Amino acid sequence: MDEEMDVVVFEDEDGNEIEFEILFSFEHxxxxxxxxxxxxxxxxxxxxxxxxxxxxxxxxxxxxxxxxEDDLLEELTQVVEEILQEELSEAEEEE
Numbered sequence: 001m002d003e004e005m006d007v008v009v010f011e012d013e014d015g016n017e018i019e020f021e022i023l024f025s026f027e028h029x030x031x032x033x034x035x036x037x038x039x040x041x042x043x044x045x046x047x048x049x050x051x052x053x054x055x056x057x058x059x060x061x062x063x064x065x066x067x068x069e070d071d072l073l074e075e076l077t078q079v080v081e082e083i084l085q086e087e088l089s090e091a092e093e094e095e
Contacts, residue, residue: 007039008065023051028079032056034065035080053080 019039
């Protein structure tokens with residue numbers, strides 16, 4: 001299976017580049033968010049282990065990813081879980 005991936009590169013505090021795959025994006029209360037996972041983990045046999053939810057903002061015509069406020073993170077995690085559950089249910093119905 002040769003799917004095209006959306007990959008973004010972030011730099012850690014030591015200047016090391018880390019590649020992340022954008023797993024999917026979604027809108028919640030008028031704001032767009034993305035769910036990302038480290039590309040190395042996505043490509044491993046175990047699959048992605050950690051996922052990160054980041055807010056997508058536009059700055060001078062460019063998309064930027066910014067951290068989500070802690071008080072909103074739990075709510076967004078529930079939204080992501082609902083999205084994944086819906087996708088799983090749809091996939092099971094197609095079988």
